[in-house]
Amino acid sequence: MAEFQATISDPRQSRAYNHTLSESDSSALIGRSIGDEIDGIFVNLPGYRLQITGGSDGSGVPMRPGLTGGRRQRMLLSHSTGFRPRRSGQRRRKMVRGKELGPEITQLNLKIVEYGPKPVEKLLGAEE
Numbered sequence: 189m190a191e192f193q194a195t196i197s198d199p200r201q202s203r204a205y206n207h208t209l210s211e212s213d214s215s216a217l218i219g220r221s222i223g224d225e226i227d228g229i230f231v232n233l234p235g236y237r238l239q240i241t242g243g244s245d246g247s248g249v250p251m252r253p254g255l256t257g258g259r260r261q262r263m264l265l266s267h268s269t270g271f272r273p274r275r276s277g278q279r280r281r282k283m284v285r286g287k288e289l290g291p292e293i294t295q296l297n298l299k300i301v302e303y304g305p306k307p308v309e310k311l312l313g314a315e316e
Contacts, residue, residue, distance in 0.1 A: 190211070190214050190291040190292070191208060191209060191210070191211055191214050191219075191294075191297045192208075192209040192213075192214045192217065192243075192292065192293065192294065192295070192296040193206065193207075193208055193209075193294060193296070194206070194208070194209050194295075194296045194297075194298055195295070195296070195298065195300045196232060196233075196238065196299075196300065196311050196312070197241075197293050197297070197298070197299050197300065198300050198308055199299065199300065200300075200303070201209050201308070202281060204234070204238070205308065205312050207231055207232065207312055209231060209296075210229065213230045213231070216230060217230060217289055217296075218289055218290060218291065219238070219288065219289065220240060220288070220289050220315070221287045221288045221289065222241065222242060222243075222251060222253045222286075222287040223236055223239065223240065223253065224239070224240050225238065225239050225240075225301060226238050226239075226240065226298075228304060229240045229298075230244070231283040231298065232311055232312065233300075233304060233308065233311050234304060234311075235303075235304025235306070236300060236302060236303060236304040236308075237300075237301045237302035238298040238299065238300055238301060239298065239299045239301045240263075240289070240296065240297070240298060241298065241299050242296075242297040243289070243293050243294075243295050243297055244285070244293070244294065244295045245260075245264070245285055245292045245293055246292065246293060246294045247283050249283050250268075250269055250270045250284055250285065251284070251285045251286065251287055251293070252268075252269050252284040252285065252286065252287065253268055253269065253280040253287050253306065254287070255284060255287060256286055256287065256288070257286040257287075257288055258285065258286045258287075258288040258289065258290035258292070258293075259285070259286050260283055260284070260285050260286075261283070261284060261285075261286070262281050262282065262283050262284075263281065263282065263284055264279055264281050265279060265280060265281070265282050265284070266278070266279045269284070270282050270283075270284045271306045283311055
């Protein structure tokens with residue numbers, strides 16, 4: 189199966205933490221989509237609630253919230269997820285992936301929504 193490299197952002201501290209999810213935790217998240225809230229137990233944060241905000245597959249193709257399913261598709265994009273224009277009004281056809289998590293996803297972005305009793309630094313083992 190797949191292992192996810194999770195980037196967990198903490199809005200209170202304005203910090204981000206990297207954490208590798210085990211294969212069993214990753215397989216439990218398959219089928220979830222961008223915007224869903226998950227229990228923090230999947231990322232070793234008991235008592236926390238996290239929201240899925242995005243991710244990318246192994247070749248770097250970003251997930252896009254408006255595209256259903258988990259397929260890859262070329263879309264005409266203006267300033268949004270997957271494309272940053274250099275000129276005003278510029279559009280470009282870019283490859284993006286749907287909002288549903290699948291085994292192709294390697295990197296996952298999460299945001300803390302509800303905090304638990306213990307601080308994040310102690311639970312994830314982050315060093316100053």
